[in-house]
Amino acid sequence: MLPHKRKRALPTLLPGVGILLVSGLAQAAYEINLNPPAATITQEIFDLHMLTTWIATIIMVIVTALIIYSLFAFRHSQGAVADQEFHNNWFGRWAWVLVPVVVLGIDLSIASSASSTLSSVESHDKADVTVNVTGSQWKWTYEYMEDGVKIVSNLKKLEPTDPLYLRDVDNPLVLPTGKRVRFLLTSSDVLHNWGIAEIVPKKISIPGYINETWTHITKEGTYRGQCYENCGTGHAFMPAVVTAISPDKYTQWMTEQKTQAAQAATEASSDKVWAKEELVAKGQEVYSKNCLACHQAAGQGLPGVFPALAGSAIANGAVADHIDIVVKGKAGTAMAAWGPQLNDLDIAAVITFERNSWGNTAGDVVQPKDIKAAR
């Protein structure tokens, strides 16, 4: 039923041949089966999947054989005469017991191996690394609980012909191989679902709740998954990418991250008064990382869904309102509270940027200390 050989491409049939050619290349790396597992836990699941696939295949073969046989053996046109008493012979009298018993047997054997795999999926042993994965519309935030390092992972915008179209992010989650990694999943707005078939079974991210899952990666490499729960407009644009590296490289990487984070923090909390140009430049960066997904590159928004910031009443009106909506968000809409996610400097910069771009004429400058005051 699920052949394990790759299907032949049929590009000749089609118009958009260009795209197809590229897709053929990109696809070379993938099977038509589940992605090859690269962790202990997904290996176990993969084996289970193959078991059920084979059982399913065999059942289909039996059913098909029975049907095809009857199609040829019992044709009216070939003079077959119906056996009106068939349902009264021994088989007719006992089939209602025989069939369920056989099916029950198959069922229980599937269930027992499934149940043991399930126990390993749900085991909550002590982990070496704990990562808090937060889904938000439409990006992933990863926080290393032990090291306090935070990574915001946004879709990297690529052309629809790129082999990594919709599969790449600016900052992937970096994990060590050979260690037990525990994931705490939550969400800041709606349901999301973090899934990377090679290394970790899916668990849903629920706002206000924490779910738990784990992995133990066995091979270095980059693993790509996606958000698997409909989360609205950007649901298709929320890839989840993990780079697995050896424990040594991981330690090194982590040290770098910590230094960088410390630098950024001092910069943000210094009492320095920033020049407008500096803030606008920095704000643009923050904007494209965090806000562009909704409010769009030219601040034009998406009519009816995300308000335009170009020419908006708030971006041209009282600065306090502007700070307020960015820091606190707006409950019940996709506009999240950015206060907890960005530091004072970033927020100050992005607001300054918004008030001085796309023809917005507020012209004022917002300093980090204004944000601190407004929190």
Place this chain on the structure above:
Amino acid sequence: MSGAVAHDDHHDHHGPPKGWQRWLYSTNHKDIGTMYLFFALFMLFFGGAMAMYIRAELFMPGIQLASPDFYNNMVTDHALVMVFGMVMPAAAGMANWMIPMMIGAPDMALPRLNNLSFWLLPAAALMLILSILAPYIFPDGGTPVNTGWTLLPPLSVQAGMGMDFTIFAVHLLGVSSILASINIVTTILNMRAPGMTMLKMPLFVWAWFFTGLLLIAIMPVLAGAVTMLLFDRHFGTSFFDAAGGGDPILFQHLFWFFGHPEVYVLLLPSIGVLGLIIPTFSRKPLFGYKPLVGGMAFLATLGMVVWAHHQYTIGMSLGATNYFMIGTILISIPVGLMLLNFIFTMWRGSLTFETPMLFGIAIILMFSFAGVTGVMLAVVPADMQYHDTMFVVAHFHYALIPGAVFGLYAGVFYWLPKWTGHMYDERLGKIFFWWTTISFNITFFPQHFSGLAGMPRRIVDYSIQYTEFNVISSIGGFMFGLSHLLFLYIIFKTIRGGAKAPAKPWEGSQIGTTGLEWTLPSPPPFHSFTEAPVVK
């Protein structure tokens, strides 16, 4: 038993009333059945047009046609229209037409209520259309309903005004189904002709009996769930918001407590149709009538208590997950029993292959396939890989289209001669069968592969590694869509003319069944049995 025929030409007010009032005010089970069927046909094209849009959008990577929210709005309404607007009304139409004739009743038990159940559907359809239009026609209409048919909060709390229309459309649909089910169950229990014991009823009647019971139990749950959603959206409650102590997962439990039995609501009427067709064209009594009835009862009961297999990734306790997994896998027992009984009915029969039978055989095969992928999905750890990928979409279209829709097509071909008094064009019927069956498989078989490779569902745009499968699937989808134009043509051609159908158009029609429908002429008189026939 032929009393009704004799009275055919009685007084003039026995015939159907004239003009639009005949339909709008109808209290006649056949007229109402006809309206149900035409409504379903219309909705098939409505929901199908949305499916065509979906396939066109997914034809290539990149956003081809419209915005992501519009896409998900179409996915939502495609599902709602197909499930509530197409399959259920078509099945209810057949119930209306056939059940009173099969059990020898003069009409449905509560004819005016019957009319009400039907006319609620167009009102609900109008509500759904308003929900699609709301973002564009009302100021501050907000985001389209982009949640999928599961309407999960918190996304559905974010959505705009269209969601409120959807909620009330669901209410109207729910009221309609509940009233129709009350009517059908009451008819079956109270309107049988003398001698027609429960265990003599044709399988189709039994199937609808359990369907009706299921609907009475589950539709109110859905109504409750969307009511709570409405309150969370507008009246400050916090059922689905953790900040106030609520839980988004609660909605999922409610939805799937409705949703899983609902799939058997869609399946059972078609199983009932198969239970008539397979014996007819095998010229041999149904194999295991009582086990089939028992199996349906078992299926309906077990089906009520396994809903959480749609939510394996939400973080339930280990014990609960194991329970739901094993319960779900066990469903293969009653369903396997049914399908195998159909095969055993064909065994040592004398088979001919008219269109209904072709569909019947194809259904057994393709629905078994849907069933075994269902069992794969039921295995929790594996489902953590399949969940919300196109693999699930493939599973449920295999279940829904062969399991429910093809069963209804088979029923349409089987009963068209009875309904219209004309034979349909057998050659066209066969062409239609092969065309749909082949293109259906082209559409949905590749989705198993794109799903296993990881393509999520409900996405407007995908990465290019999934291109080939989607191209194939879209081409298949368009072929499948076009085949329905032929379906339409066959139906109208049969209504307008064709060879005259005898009272018993199929040679094997009545082997091993006590159903009374074939004792009436084709088409049957306006009032079927004005005098109760007696079954010996």
Place this chain on the structure above:
Amino acid sequence: MVHATHADKEAYFIPEPSHWPIVAVSGMFLLFFGLVLTINKMGLVGSLILVSGFALLAHLLFGWFGTVIDENLSGKYNGQVDRSFRQGMFWFIASEAAFFITFFGCLFYLRNITLPWLGGEGQLATSNILWEGFQYNWPLISLPDADTTKYVPAKEAMGPWGIPFLNTIILLSSGVTLTWAHWGLKKNSNKQLVRGLILTISLGVLFFGLQAYEYWHAHHAMDLTLNSGVYGSTFYMLTGFHGLHVTIGTIMLIVIAVRSARQHFTEHNHFAFEAVAWYWHFVDVVWIALFIFVYWL
């Protein structure tokens, strides 16, 4: 009758085409349409549509039931029709039961699964990381999100032994008076029937009044509103839908009382009375569950 020539009581009555169903559909559509417009603040138009839908439905109820009553009085219904009505009513109440069970199910789920989880029971880290300091308690007087402005927790919980207990007694007695009325009907004592009904109706109205007072008190003195987290949400959802059913039941009882006064029922033919009685007892049973699970435990 369908067949004038066979107009004996044995034939099943098939009504002539009727415009009532389509009126019902229009009424419901307008009601819902108006409701959507109103809750989305579309002003007067919405409310007008809402009210017109409501009016249409009210008109419908009188019309449709009036027709049925006339048909019944003119002797068109035989025993089988009567059984259809009874069974129909039975399944209708079954669906109502499913509706209430949904809300009770939510209450149990929230109390036994959701809130313990939020409060940090089991292996899950939710309470430590997201809702620090939240302790699971029921009735939920402190919310997981202590500084939300979206919800305002209730100051205190609604105790069971004041008005709710009184209401329990009232509803239980109304069940008794209704049964007493039924006995009256059975032994052909119209006086007992009508008196029983009037007593029942008065108890219903009394219940309703006390409930209204309780709501008022909850809103003003206890800050218990729809807005006070899941405790308020479930409290009002359950008692509110129950109250709605009491209201409908009381209206139906009034209709039945008027019909009884006009001698519509005989000891053998009184489906309408029984239907309303079943309904009323059902509402009773729901209240007892409500008293136990919402107020008491």
